[in-house]
Amino acid sequence: MPTSLMFFTLISCLLALGQASLPLVINTWSFKNATAAAWAVLQSGGSVLDAVEAGCDCCQKEQCDGSVGYGGSPDESGETTLDAMIMNGNTMEVGAVADLRRIKNAIGVARAVMERTEHTMLVAESATVFAENMGFIAEDLTTVKSLNIFTQWLKGNCQPNYRKNVCPNPSESCPPYKPQGKLGPKKHLPTNIHSHDTIGMIAFDQYGHVAAGTSTNGRTHKVPGRVGDSPIVGAGAYADSSAGAAAATGDGDIMMRFLPSYLAVELMRAGTDPSAACKMAISRIKRHYVGFFGAIICANTTGHYGAACNKVPGFLQFHYMVSNGESDEPLLKSVDCF
Numbered sequence: 374m375p376t377s378l379m380f381f382t383l384i385s386c387l388l389a390l391g392q393a394s395l396p397l398v399i400n401t402w403s404f405k406n407a408t409a410a411a412w413a414v415l416q417s418g419g420s421v422l423d424a425v426e427a428g429c430d431c432c433q434k435e436q437c438d439g440s441v442g443y444g445g446s447p448d449e450s451g452e453t454t455l456d457a458m459i460m461n462g463n464t465m466e467v468g469a470v471a472d473l474r475r476i477k478n479a480i481g482v483a484r485a486v487m488e489r490t491e492h493t494m495l496v497a498e499s500a501t502v503f504a505e506n507m508g509f510i511a512e513d514l515t516t517v518k519s520l521n522i523f524t525q526w527l528k529g530n531c532q533p534n535y536r537k538n539v540c541p542n543p544s545e546s547c548p549p550y551k552p553q554g555k556l557g558p559k560k561h562l563p564t565n566i567h568s569h570d571t572i573g574m575i576a577f578d579q580y581g582h583v584a585a586g587t588s589t590n591g592r593t594h595k596v597p598g599r600v601g602d603s604p605i606v607g608a609g610a611y612a613d614s615s616a617g618a619a620a621a622t623g624d625g626d627i628m629m630r631f632l633p634s635y636l637a638v639e640l641m642r643a644g645t646d647p648s649a650a651c652k653m654a655i656s657r658i659k660r661h662y663v664g665f666f667g668a669i670i671c672a673n674t675t676g677h678y679g680a681a682c683n684k685v686p687g688f689l690q691f692h693y694m695v696s697n698g699e700s701d702e703p704l705l706k707s708v709d710c711f
């Protein structure tokens with residue numbers, strides 16, 4: 374092979390693998406301010422946990438896409454509830470909150486669970502009490518927008534909803550429901566792919582220490598008490614400083630059944646490159662749920678990264694953000710879904 378062709382091939386391979394450089398911040402969707410917030414923390418000497426917390430909290434405050442933070446995804450009773458988690462890839466400690474009520478900073482409470490208890494996850498009203506004890510302020514998470522979504526839903530006979538095998542017929546009527554004797558065919562409500570659903574973030578420092586985190590308000594009109602994939606270790610995110618990290622976004626009710634973030638990290642540990650690991654995690658879900666909505670970001674300890682998504686109508690490309698010093702600004706990246 375001529376030298377120029379060998380050089381070209383080498384460059385192409387490097388580009389295909391993604392630029393490898395540490396430190397690195399990578400997060401789902403085009404949530405640029407979140408990336409910038411996390412990167413700024415790393416640049417000022419903060420830890421990877423500080424970076425992930427700051428990045429996710431930025432989205433919580435900005436109510437990214439309406440699907441992170443307060444005032445989004447009202448449940449069947451009109452309330453916004455939050456799921457979040459944070460994982461320390463050095464110690465394998467995790468803190469998570471699920472169905473958190475009346476506290477805006479879900480990722481902050483998740484970190485408090487990790488650092489101020491021996492537990493991994495707290496849920497619902499008890500998580501709120503814990504948060505208040507830790508100094509977080511309880512307040513109503515309802516906004517004019519979330520109230521309006523809820524009111525319109527009630528006016529439209531509570532359509533769509535996530536109920537099945539109940540009476541009265543959930544495709545025509547509002548709660549309350551009772552179980553229906555006979556189980557009907559499988560039903561799956563498509564996720565609104567325009568409401569991007571979760572921030573999942575990975576941060577590596579220059580030494581390869583990694584943390585990952587997530588924050589979301591879940592799914593609009595969810596059954597009260599519903600918890601998605603985001604606070605579930607190995608589903609919403611996973612981090613291990615000896616292998617890499619991954620974070621997922623999409624239809625959590627399906628994705629959490631496959632622990633895609635854990636799978637991707639284990640594949641990277643075995644030497645699979647991040648893009649291929651992401652793809653394999655998506656493929657595993659696809660085998661059972663061909664039309665599911667979801668995507669995942671992956672990064673290994675050398676700073677290589679990648680992403681993958683499941684191609685469904687209206688979702689052909691997945692966008693994510695990267696900061697690794699290549700540019701002053703976070704870079705918007707995309708991957709074609711398959």
Ligand code: GLY
Nearest residue numbers: 591601623624625
């Ligand atoms: N992926 C977020 C959720 O399903 O709750």
